[in-house]
Structure formats: C-alpha cells, structure tokens
Amino acid sequence: MVKQQLNGRRSPQNEDKTLNLKEGYVIGADIGGTNLRLALADIKGTICARWSTSTAGIRSAPKVVDLIAEGVDALLQQTSLPRSALSAIAAGAPGIVDVDQGIVIATSYLMGWRDVPLRSLLEAALGIPASIDNDVNVAAIGEHYAGIAQGVSDFVFIAIGTGVGAGIMLNGQLHHGSAWTAGEIGYMLVPGTSEASVERGQPGALESIVGGEGIRTQWQNRWSENATALPRELSATQILDQAQTDPLAGDVLLLSARTLSYAIYNLSLVLNCPLFVLGGGVGIHPALGEATQQFLHQRNARVQPRIAQSTLGSEAQLIGAISLAIRTAKTCDPIIQS
Amino acid sequence: MVKQQLNGRRSPQNEDKTLNLKEGYVIGADIGGTNLRLALADIKGTICARWSTSTAGIRSAPKVVDLIAEGVDALLQQTSLPRSALSAIAAGAPGIVDVDQGIVIATSYLMGWRDVPLRSLLEAALGIPASIDNDVNVAAIGEHYAGIAQGVSDFVFIAIGTGVGAGIMLNGQLHHGSAWTAGEIGYMLVPGTSEASVERGQPGALESIVGGEGIRTQWQNRWSENATALPRELSATQILDQAQTDPLAGDVLLLSARTLSYAIYNLSLVLNCPLFVLGGGVGIHPALGEATQQFLHQRNARVQPRIAQSTLGSEAQLIGAISLAIRTAKTCDPIIQS
Numbered sequence: 158m159v160k161q162q163l164n165g166r167r168s169p170q171n172e173d174k175t176l177n178l179k180e181g182y183v184i185g186a187d188i189g190g191t192n193l194r195l196a197l198a199d200i201k202g203t204i205c206a207r208w209s210t211s212t213a214g215i216r217s218a219p220k221v222v223d224l225i226a227e228g229v230d231a232l233l234q235q236t237s238l239p240r241s242a243l244s245a246i247a248a249g250a251p252g253i254v255d256v257d258q259g260i261v262i263a264t265s266y267l268m269g270w271r272d273v274p275l276r277s278l279l280e281a282a283l284g285i286p287a288s289i290d291n292d293v294n295v296a297a298i299g300e301h302y303a304g305i306a307q308g309v310s311d312f313v314f315i316a317i318g319t320g321v322g323a324g325i326m327l328n329g330q331l332h333h334g335s336a337w338t339a340g341e342i343g344y345m346l347v348p349g350t351s352e353a354s355v356e357r358g359q360p361g362a363l364e365s366i367v368g369g370e371g372i373r374t375q376w377q378n379r380w381s382e383n384a385t386a387l388p389r390e391l392s393a394t395q396i397l398d399q400a401q402t403d404p405l406a407g408d409v410l411l412l413s414a415r416t417l418s419y420a421i422y423n424l425s426l427v428l429n430c431p432l433f434v435l436g437g438g439v440g441i442h443p444a445l446g447e448a449t450q451q452f453l454h455q456r457n458a459r460v461q462p463r464i465a466q467s468t469l470g471s472e473a474q475l476i477g478a479i480s481l482a483i484r485t486a487k488t489c490d491p492i493i494q495s
Numbered sequence: 496m497v498k499q500q501l502n503g504r505r506s507p508q509n510e511d512k513t514l515n516l517k518e519g520y521v522i523g524a525d526i527g528g529t530n531l532r533l534a535l536a537d538i539k540g541t542i543c544a545r546w547s548t549s550t551a552g553i554r555s556a557p558k559v560v561d562l563i564a565e566g567v568d569a570l571l572q573q574t575s576l577p578r579s580a581l582s583a584i585a586a587g588a589p590g591i592v593d594v595d596q597g598i599v600i601a602t603s604y605l606m607g608w609r610d611v612p613l614r615s616l617l618e619a620a621l622g623i624p625a626s627i628d629n630d631v632n633v634a635a636i637g638e639h640y641a642g643i644a645q646g647v648s649d650f651v652f653i654a655i656g657t658g659v660g661a662g663i664m665l666n667g668q669l670h671h672g673s674a675w676t677a678g679e680i681g682y683m684l685v686p687g688t689s690e691a692s693v694e695r696g697q698p699g700a701l702e703s704i705v706g707g708e709g710i711r712t713q714w715q716n717r718w719s720e721n722a723t724a725l726p727r728e729l730s731a732t733q734i735l736d737q738a739q740t741d742p743l744a745g746d747v748l749l750l751s752a753r754t755l756s757y758a759i760y761n762l763s764l765v766l767n768c769p770l771f772v773l774g775g776g777v778g779i780h781p782a783l784g785e786a787t788q789q790f791l792h793q794r795n796a797r798v799q800p801r802i803a804q805s806t807l808g809s810e811a812q813l814i815g816a817i818s819l820a821i822r823t824a825k826t827c828d829p830i831i832q833s
Contacts, residue, residue: 426678427683459679
C-alpha cells in the first residue's frame, strides 16, 4: 500500500524545504450530484483541510472545474501553503469514466455529462497532474487504502445511495472492464426484480428494490393507513430505522435485504471475493447489512462471503480520491517515486 | 500468447536432437465423468497422437492416474517417442481445483473426490512437471490459445453440458477467486429461477433451466401428448434440434435462452467483458446461441456483449490442457524458457 511504502521514508531531499513542500500535498475531490467536496492532504494521506460547496443546479463541467479551482485556492489559503506545494489532484465523478483517457464518458441524467475531458480540464485549471475515476470505484480505493478493506486484495464495494453500484477490486487492482462499465450492478436481474428492459438513466432492476429511491417507492406502493401508523413520506433510512417496530417497514427491509442478498450471492458465485463492503448513505444502515447477511447465511453456499459496513462512510470517496492523488503524484514525479 | 512467442524461435539447443526431444512434447489430459481423453502435442501445440478410454464406474483418483499413465505409454508407443521427450503434463478436472497447491478440492457427486493431490500424483506417476485446473477453466484457456477467443484478453467461457459453469479470463489471466470457486454460475439466481437454497451437488438454480439436464426436465415437466407429437424421452440437443418446428420444444428453447440471456446480462454488468463464448455439448447448439443473442439485443444495455460459439467444441478442454502443459514446461525448464 502506498501509505505503508511511504512511512518511514527518509531521503536527502526531505531536508530541502522547497522539495518537501513540492512533494508534500495532494487534493482529493468528490464530485457529487448535489455537493462538491475537496480535501487537501499530505503525501502520507493525512487530511490537513477541507472545503465543500453545493453543486445544486450546476451541470456544466467547466463550471464544476471552476468551483474545484476556487476550492483549491481556499484550501491553500486555509493551510498557508504555496501553490507549488501541490503535487497532484484526483477526482471521483458520478458516471462512467475512461480512466486511461481521463474522460467522463457519461453521467446520470442529473448532470448529463457526455465525453467530458475532465482530467485535462483539471490539469489546465490547476497546473498539476490529475487522475479521475468513477465515484464508486474511488470509494472502493478509499476502503482499500484506509477502511475496512485494508490489506484485502479481492473485495466488492457496494454503494447504496439513491441508486446502487459496485467497485470491484481484484488482486489489489480495480477491475474497470473493457468499456469502463464494470460494476454497474444496479441493473442486475435477480428473482423478484422486473424483467422489463429499462431506459438508460432510469433506475435499474436491482436498485428499484435495493436503492434508496427504490426503498421509498416500495414503501409508498405498499403504504396505507391500515398498514402502518407511519407517514407515507419517509426517506429510505427513516424506513429502515423503523423496521424493528413497524411491520410494513419490516416488510420493505426484508424485501430489500433478500434482493440484495441475491445480488451478493451472484457476485460471489462469479468473482469468489471473500469480502463485500456496504457503503453509501443507505448501504451503511446496520439493519440492511444484518438482514442481508442473514439471508445469505440461509443459502447453502460453498463459500460464504463476509458482509461488512464501510468504516469510512461518507468519507470513502474523498479518502479514495486522496489515495488516487498520492499514487498520481508518485507516478508523475520521479523525486516522489524514489 | 505462448504459441506466438514460440513461433520462429531458434536456439542453438534446437540442433541437439536429445534436447529438442526433451523440450519437445507435452501431454494434455481431459478428465471427465465418463471419459478420459489424452493428447500428445509438440511444444508448438500441434497434436501428434490421441488416446481415450471410458471412466464409467471408475471413481478412485489413483485409478484415474493409473489410466493416464497407461494412456501416456500408449501415446509414446504410437509416436515412437522416448519417455524423455516429455516435458510436462496438464489436466483439467471436473471440480474445484486449488491451482497453486495442485489439489482437486471437490468434484461433483459423480466422482466424489475430496482434496485429491492430483498434481503430485501425476508427477509421481509420470516423472514430469504437472499442472491442473478446473475443466471449464482449461476449456477457456483452450479458446484463448487456439479458439474463438484468440487475442481477446477479457472474455467469459460458458460451458453448458449437463450443468453450467464459466471460466473467466480477465487481462489474459484466468480469474480463479479466493477459494478457487469463481465462475460457479450454475447456481446464479435470475428471474424465473427457483429461489430455494439447493443442496451441494444438486443442480443449481440457473442450470436447472439452462443446463442439458435442466432442459430435459423442463421438457418433461411440460410434456403431454396434446402438447407435442415428439416423444417424452429426448436429449437436450434433440429438444433444441426440434425448436424450429415443434411448439413445445420452441417454448423450452425460449425459456432456456431467456434465462441464459439474464445470466450473461448480469455477468456483463459485473465484468464488462466484450465476449461470451458458449461451449459444451448443449452450449454449442446454434439455436440456443441465436435465441440468447436475440434476448440480449432486446435489452437496452449500454454495453452489448458479443455471444459466440466455441470454435473448438469438444476439443476445447484438451487443447487448453495442451496449452497449460506447454506453459508448465516453459516455467519448469530453463532451457525451454530461454
């Protein structure tokens, strides 16, 4: 792991303050549909400062890059660091990302990006090397770098927020797939999901039952004043919070957990990974993880994968971006490489 | 690819007849539930001689190894080669194989092997380096070496015979999984499959509809004299043969193809591999491949994987074993490596 390789590193250059500064800091960026979050960290991954802003209503990629540049200025100001102290930036974006070319091929309809050369936009705006990847992949990197999957070379990170996606780590490397779409499990077909073909950008079969928006829809489809004393308008996590006491909420939890257990079972058959990490705002809910693990235990599978909650929670993407930026700095700068 | 690396290789040793013989030949073995097939090939992969025998009723691993030794003797006799001409053997076995340790962890109930040290048994019996792997994985190696997947670094080989299994090639390497069970897709859960947990050794959810035995069962469950003029006792391929003209056989084909298309769709979501190769006695039936591709085309998927029939057919495992044996010879012998 990058972190371990760097620990205890002592080179003559370290005594030169300018070089120390030059190799010393990176920016991690988490580009979301509603928020942009940045962190400035040293090359060991320690976060020195944070900055965030709303991206509500902002869809233009150049505007998002402007916001990132603004945030980087603010972070430098906060830490009194010179711009020359920055070695690299990495960003996770909510869409399909061609990592080699540095292009966001497509995002969901919310942002509507198509073939955005985000890496070169970032490099032009900031004058430092940049790397980008899909946000769920970046979160998986985060869990591998500093979360529950530290030291685990094969695992699947399943992000359950509004929708569902996965980051697949095999032999310590992300598996991206030949068209950069590996891990798009929100569309997976399992017993109980709709078999109908869905339009692109519409919720997939699996996420219609397991995702946050899907859980809300399942709840509302079943809701009546006779069935529950709870209000019709609840968020997915509020529904899961009530699953122990409210029968209807309990039913919705069981439906989601059983469906998720089928997806994890299928992933385990295909990949035979020992660990599945549940992340995202809905995925980290303990009730969902526990019920899913119980459903999996009921299956007579040769291999029982372990299900664990993300330990980084909402930080996974930011910390993954920092890890990716550190790797980028090391790759691009022979002084840091050494 | 090994084959290409070897083409045109000229080393001084080649002029020494003894060394040429020493590095020159390998044995590929395909251990099946009913048949054992061997081939002797030169280091370029050209098959020089074949041998096969029935394994019906033979379950003991040492007896199977004795049969292999007998077959190797016969192959040497056929080709008038001395024993010293053999560099390596590789075998595909129908079960879960720990490739690193050379152990068959488990086979289906038909053979009933548990933790059989097949590699060392072969090495002791033959006095040459041996490699073993799961038979479907070995078939995938075959398609990669000399079949439809030549030059394709990411693909899934789906073997449909009595049951269903997959060999997953990523970045030109087989993905085995942390407990050597990757690709056990016969148990995959998709819409229309049973959700019930199955006992180990019993047909999995997917193969109960897509496998040869499953297709027969689906046919028999639906069969009546009113529904079809065909007899109740038909093999899976006979049923598929009649799908164009017989309505009931057509229904069974559509059920199997739709279910298989769901599994391939799921695999494509997870792995984003551009190619799926259908192999095995049932998998190579053109009607199944065509109907499955049509079902996949109906889905509005971002990525449309290509479905192709195995070009090696029943030879895939034997040719894969030869390829694996050539790799083993190269790894174990510094003269061949050079």
